[in-house]
Amino acid sequence: MDWLNTIIRTFFDFGAMAEVLPQLLGVGLLNTLIISIAATVIGLVLGMIVAVMGISPSRWLRIPARIYTDLFRGLPAILTILLIGQGFARFSQSIFGPSPYPLGIIALSLIASAYIGEIFRAGIQSVDKGQGEACRALGMSYAKSMALVVVPQGIRRVLPALVNQFIAIVKDSSLVYFLGLLVSERELFRVGQDAAVLSGNLSPLVLAGIFYLVITVPLTHLVNYFDNRFRTGRRRPAAPSSGLKEVKELDAASPLITGSNT
Amino acid sequence: MSLASNTANPAASQNQTFHGSSLELKNLTMAYGDIEVLRNVSLTVAPGTTTCIIGPSGSGKSTLLRGVNRLHEPKSGDVLLSGESALKVKPDLLRTRIGMVFQHFNLFPDHTALENVALALWSVKGMSKAEARKRAHRSLSEVGLAERADHRPRDLSGGQQQRVAIARALAMEPEVMLFDEATSALDPELVKGVLNLMAGLGKRGMTMLVVTHEMGFARKVADQVVFMDEGEVVEAGAPGKLFDNPSSERLQRFLSEVL
Numbered sequence: 110m111d112w113l114n115t116i117i118r119t120f121f122d123f124g125a126m127a128e129v130l131p132q133l134l135g136v137g138l139l140n141t142l143i144i145s146i147a148a149t150v151i152g153l154v155l156g157m158i159v160a161v162m163g164i165s166p167s168r169w170l171r172i173p174a175r176i177y178t179d180l181f182r183g184l185p186a187i188l189t190i191l192l193i194g195q196g197f198a199r200f201s202q203s204i205f206g207p208s209p210y211p212l213g214i215i216a217l218s219l220i221a222s223a224y225i226g227e228i229f230r231a232g233i234q235s236v237d238k239g240q241g242e243a244c245r246a247l248g249m250s251y252a253k254s255m256a257l258v259v260v261p262q263g264i265r266r267v268l269p270a271l272v273n274q275f276i277a278i279v280k281d282s283s284l285v286y287f288l289g290l291l292v293s294e295r296e297l298f299r300v301g302q303d304a305a306v307l308s309g310n311l312s313p314l315v316l317a318g319i320f321y322l323v324i325t326v327p328l329t330h331l332v333n334y335f336d337n338r339f340r341t342g343r344r345r346p347a348a349p350s351s352g353l354k355e356v357k358e359l360d361a362a363s364p365l366i367t368g369s370n371t
Numbered sequence: 372m373s374l375a376s377n378t379a380n381p382a383a384s385q386n387q388t389f390h391g392s393s394l395e396l397k398n399l400t401m402a403y404g405d406i407e408v409l410r411n412v413s414l415t416v417a418p419g420t421t422t423c424i425i426g427p428s429g430s431g432k433s434t435l436l437r438g439v440n441r442l443h444e445p446k447s448g449d450v451l452l453s454g455e456s457a458l459k460v461k462p463d464l465l466r467t468r469i470g471m472v473f474q475h476f477n478l479f480p481d482h483t484a485l486e487n488v489a490l491a492l493w494s495v496k497g498m499s500k501a502e503a504r505k506r507a508h509r510s511l512s513e514v515g516l517a518e519r520a521d522h523r524p525r526d527l528s529g530g531q532q533q534r535v536a537i538a539r540a541l542a543m544e545p546e547v548m549l550f551d552e553a554t555s556a557l558d559p560e561l562v563k564g565v566l567n568l569m570a571g572l573g574k575r576g577m578t579m580l581v582v583t584h585e586m587g588f589a590r591k592v593a594d595q596v597v598f599m600d601e602g603e604v605v606e607a608g609a610p611g612k613l614f615d616n617p618s619s620e621r622l623q624r625f626l627s628e629v630l
Contacts, residue, residue, distance in 0.1 A: 140372070150510060237477075239473060239475055239477035240477060240479065242473070242477060243473065243477035243478070243479070243536075244441060245442060245462075245463075245489075246440060246442060246464060246466055246469075246470075246471040246473075246540075247466065247490075247491035247495060247539070247540070247543060248406045248463050248464065248465075248466040248467035248491060248543065249463070249491060249494060249495055250463050253494055253495070257490065257494055258479050258490075261481065262479075262480070265481070350561040352528065352530075352561055353560060354559050355528055355530055355560075355561060355564070356532065356560055356561065356563070356564060
């Protein structure tokens with residue numbers, strides 16, 4: 110049973126895990142969540158702008174949106190993060206100070222916004238054309254009909270895809286370590302990695318991995334739940350009623366036809 | 372309730388509450404890309420009268436309606452609403468004066484019946500939300516749906532949904548109403564109710580342009596019937612003349628197929 114002992118010592122050294130647990134919780138998990146949530150929020154805002162530009166009737170909005178999307182979706186995340194994190198380091202220093210942490214978040218946001226923009230665009234375009242037409246026929250402007258009717262319906266449809274995107278961001282947030290973070294700024298992966306060097310085995314990284322799963326797996330199932338719920342829809346359960354009943358009700362209650370309300 | 376009898380002189384109707392405007396199409400030509408789907412259509416609709424447009428599919432009936440409120444911009448010709456060119460007004464402003472009812476209702480699924488009606492009242496007409504809801508409620512009771520104000524479209528029957536759509540258009544107090552095959556998607560037993568509602572509007576002085584396949588409605592309610600085919604007006608006139616004495620061979624053939 111030598112191999113079993115090796116496996117346990119390498120991956121499941123509980124002593125090493127217990128030692129790193131406080132740091133993983135207090136520093137790693139906290140930073141991973143801060144980075145992911147901040148990148149998602151900024152990504153959602155930018156993504157919505159990119160999506161609305163991408164379906165605009167004007168090509169001067171459409172083309173820049175297209176290029177932006179192609180660029181940030183087409184490049185490897187690590188490359189974008191390094192280019193932005195190091196390329197704008199001096200610029201960032203004058204605003205945020207020496208830490209590359211904010212630039213990491215911005216780089217992740219830009220990548221996320223390209224994907225989220227596509228998600229929003231697909232959602233908005235899947236809304237029946239008649240919805241926008243009904244708005245326009247009532248005298249609503251293009252912007253109002255989008256903001257009040259079309260976009261909200263589109264967003265609701267893509268909620269599952271957005272949760273998936275958040276999961277992707279959580280995982281990509283580990284790449285920020287490339288920029289060289291302060292000790293207190295390290296996210297899950299970096300904390301696990303540093304501890305693994307000290308303990309001489311991979312157990313701290315395994316524990317970091319478990320933390321990632323604790324965030325992502327419940328979300329994956331939440332997506333499935335959402336998905337089912339949105340596909341089947343919430344309906345008041347009602348017994349089928351005869352169309353003739355409605356005819357009767359119409360005859361009885363249509364003051365417009367008899368003119369008694371005027 | 373039977374269908375309203377021929378409203379030759381709707382101005383004499385005792386319950387006139389609408390002030391429909393006149394509508395005139397002058398050599399209206401419309402195209403999708405290079406394909407002309409409407410050619411040189413001219414048509415006069417007197418204030419407070421109902422004009423029914425009939426014709427086979429692909430004849431340009433729906434396109435004509437969409438040209439009137441400029442959901443699709445005409446290629447040439449003119450549309451006169453109350454004597455002034457609709458093409459010179461801002462489209463959004465024009466559309467507040469022209470109500471439209473669609474074949475598939477196009478209600479907003481995430482809004483209740485009341486919110487469907489109220490939305491444009493506050494977002495376009497600038498009413499306060501409370502005021503808009505009050506007006507919407509009145510509009511819904513006019514179509515007999517006051518009790519279903521809080522239902523979402525999917526909890527309403529097709530007939531009820533179309534009545535909400537009519538209430539939504541009427542709440543804006545339009546001068547002209549356009550109906551694009553408003554009963555084509557309804558269960559057969561619910562068609563009459565919606566047609567009655569439409570006939571009632573005509574009786575009360577609304578100017579209406581109605582694309583329909585309901586020949587009974589066209590015959591009884593219309594002041595004028597227009598038969599279109601292949602993007603042109605083939606024949607127009609009083610319903611009695613068109614249905615009993617069609618002069619063109621195409622209308623004869625069409626009627627022999629649908630009646």
